[in-house]
Amino acid sequence: MKRIMAQHKKDPVLTNGRFTNNREMLFYFLRGSKRYFVLSAVMAMLLAFSGLVNPRVIGFTVDSVIGEEAFDLPGVLGNAITNLGGREYLRTHLWVIALFVIGVALLNAVFRIFFRMGNSRGAETLLKTMRDDLYAHIIRLPFTWHGAHQTGDIIQRCTSDVETVKAFLSEQLVMLFRVGVLILLGIVFMFRINLTLAVITVAFIPVIVGNSLYFHRKIAKAFKIVDEEEGRLSAIAQENLTGVRVVRAFGRERYERERFEKQNDVFAASDMRLSRIFVVFWSIGSFLSRFQIFIIMFAGALMCAFDVISAGHYIEFMGINAMVSWPIRMLGRIISQMSRTGVSIERIRYIMNAEEETDAADAVPMPEGGDIVFDHVNFAYGDKGRVLKDVSFTIRAGETVGILGGTGSGKTTLMALLEKLYDLPEENGRITIGGVDIRKLKRSDVRAHIGMVLQEPYLFSRSLQENITIAKKDATDAERDEAVQIASLDETVKGFSRGYETMVGERGVTLSGGQKQRTAIAQMLIRRTPVMIFDDSLSAVDTETDEKIREALRERTKDATVILIAHRITTLMLSDHILVLDKGRLAEEGTHEELLARGGIYHRIYELQMQAGLEEEE
Ligand SMILES: Nc1ncnc2c1ncn2[C@@H]1O[C@H](COP(=O)(O)OP(=O)(O)OP(=O)(O)O)[C@@H](O)[C@H]1O
Ligand SMILES: [Mg+2]
Known part of the structure; x- marks a missing residue:
């Protein structure tokens, strides 16, 4: 996390939080893995070149060694062979040529190994960088953003879409390069052998590539639909698995299963459509390339028969053609896959471009205590x-x-604003702490100053110890025990055979609502913040425990400012000051006695709750 934050500072692209285009973002992701991809690109080039050598050797052997064509070999190699005895020597020592062919093949294998190695290293590094970047970014996105997006869909973007982009950069882009080099070199070699045959070959390229381009848009569109449907499917699955108790409790298994199946059908149908497009596209591509080979074979054979071209050259040309026709088809395939990639990159960029929670550059230091004012x-x-x-x-x-x-x-909204979980827009009033507008304070400072027990506490599937010390990793056992005691959780912990090491949540014991609330209280207390908010945090404990916790709070956190939100008047009535909220307005405020004397809402609620309390006792 630290490393990433450091990069945030260093990198000009991310500090302003915007990638203006996909390329910019890909380059950002490629830091760290670039060198591996460069290595594999160089190897790809050597691979292409060494691949073209053998057809040349075979063509030369047929024409100039076995046959009687002119004997010309380039540079050093030519001199060496001439010194050995030229054509006559090679005719009697054909194994030398065989050895050469094997040597080139070996070299080819070595290039291939390095090519693969560079590529897979690059791919893994890239995948990790992308995932880390995305995750670091997502957890820094504001509440509002998370509220507006489905978790399932976000997860899908972090998994499927990231994989697609990885495949693009590590396979398709490298392949594109390799194929490009192969085709270019191949064409150069072909033109050197025979103009007519080379022209026929080249003429096919636009046809095959054109076919791909034609399908490109269709595939992109279909893929976008598939991706969105998959996102919806993940969202449904995620929601149901999280809420599995609700599903069971209300007997909604059947309904939810049908909802899932329906969406799965939609997803499968969209995927099938995409596959159909691919099948048509690949079949046409396949046909075109076979047709090209057939034409070359036929024309070449004719030319050979009429002595326009030598047998060696014909064999060599066919060899190169076979080598080039694969890359040309590949080119089409890559273009079609790139359509997919474009969609995924856009989906990732959408997340990466969401504005992170940031603090004003001129943030002022947190005032030492002071009153909290809503204005x-x-x-x-x-x-x-x-x-x-x-x-x-x-x-x-x-x-x-x-x-x-x-x-x-x-009530919760008030506290969320105070914690800066949501930003209060300008012109909507002010919230100040010690006279300083909280807009001018750093979020982390505010949150370190004001602790809050959430209304719906969330515990991680880890040990009780980890959950309690989550916000203060270095808490001593004494600090922890004290927090646990104030929260009245000590008896509960003692009750577990493994004590603090008890696993809670999905992988361990399931805590009751009240136990969960008290764990959340301990979690907050351990931080010893000057301001503590309890958002309806005593609702699930009995009146006695409620009283015990408040008593302990009063005695052991004397200097702290405590904000108690509750529906139960007995929880609040001893407070120094009580605010009564009604439909977003502050309806009344004062002490318990003052409010009772007023005879307003507070008084009415008090009467109702006392009545109910008496009836319960009867
Ligand atoms: N994240 C949100 N997005 C949109 N609307 C919200 C959000 N959170 C709360 N609201 C709405 O704001 C209003 C106030 O909600 P709030 O949670 O502050 O009430 P509350 O007083 O805490 O209620 P409770 O006693 O039930 O906890 C409600 O009408 C609610 O629907
Ligand atoms: Mg609330």
């Missing part, structure tokens, strides 16, 4: 209606504040 705060999620309406209040440092309000009245 005419208005807020709406996206373009939906206002959730907070002109809310103003002050929380004095060190006091305990209670917030009461019906569901959906905006």
Whole structure:
């Protein structure tokens, strides 16, 4: 993570968070793996060249060694053979030629090994870089972004799409290069042998490539649909597996299974369509290239029969043609696969270009304590209606504040804004800590200052120890034990045979709602932040434990500012100050006695809850 953040600083591309085009992003991903790909490109070139040598040797042997054609060999090789005795020597020592052919083949094998090695190293490095980059970026994206995107779809982009891009850079692009070199060299060799045959061969290239280009768009379109359908399928699977208890509890297995099957059908159909396009495309490509070989064979044989071309040259030409016709077909294939890649790259770039949570460049240091002030705060999620309406209040440092309000009245939203989980747009009022607008503070500073127990705590499938110390890895056992004690979780831990090493969540014991809440409380307490928010964190524990926890908080976190959100008045009534929220507005505020005396909402809720409490006791 540190390394990546350092790169963020170093790299001009990512600091402004935008890749203007796909190429820019690919180059960014290629840092680290570039050298391997360069190595394999060089090897590809040597591979192509060494591959073309043997047909030349065979052609030369047929024409000039066995036959009577002119005997001309280039440079050093020519001199060496002439010294040995030229054509006569080779005729009696054909094994020398065989040895040469074997030597070239061996060299070819060596090039191939290095080519493969460079390529697979590059591919693995690239894959890792891409995944790391994407992940580091995704976990820095704001809440709003995550709220607006399906987890399943994000996962699919990080797996399938990343694989496609890797395949493109490590296979197709290198192949494109290799094929390009082969075709170019092949054509040069062909033109040297015979103009007519070479022209026929070259004439086929636009036909074969044209066929690919024609299919290119069709495939891209079909692939985009496949990818989206797959994303939807992953999203359904992910949602159902996460909510498997709900599915069971409400007997929705059948409905959910049918929903999955339906989407799977849609996905399979789109994939089938893509396959059909590929089949047609490949068949046409196959036919075209076979047809080309047939024409060359036929024309070459005719020319050979009429002595326009020597037998050796004919054999050599056919050899090169066989070598080139494969790359030409490959060229078509690569172009079609590139259509797929384009779609995947776009999908990844979409994520990479999402704006990360950033802090103002001129961020000021966190003030030491001080009052928290909400000053005419208005807020709406996206373009939906206002959730907070002109809310103003002050929380004095060190006091305990209670917030009461019906569901959906905006309590959690208030706290999320205070934690800077969502940004309060300009002109929507201000939130200040110690007189400083929190817009000017660094997110990490604010979150280190204000601890929050989430309303819906989430525990990782790790040990209790790891979960509790998640925000303070270096916590001592004493610190941990104290937090656990205040949270009234100590008895629970003692009850487990493995104590703190008990695994929780999917791989271990399932904690009850109340145990989970108390684990989350301990998790927050261990950080000893000056401000602590408990968002409905005592709702799942009994009144007695509720009281015990509040008592412990009062005694052992004396200096801290405590914000208690609750539906239960008994949880709040001892607070120094109580805020009553009603449909996004601050309806009343004061102490318990003041609020009761007012005879407003608070009073009404109090009466109702007391009534219910008495009835329960009866
Ligand atoms: N991430 C979100 N995106 C869009 N709307 C949201 C989001 N979170 C909350 N809301 C809406 O904002 C309003 C206030 O929600 P909030 O969670 O702040 O209420 P609350 O007072 O905490 O309720 P509860 O007591 O049930 O926890 C609700 O109408 C809710 O639908
Ligand atoms: Mg809430």
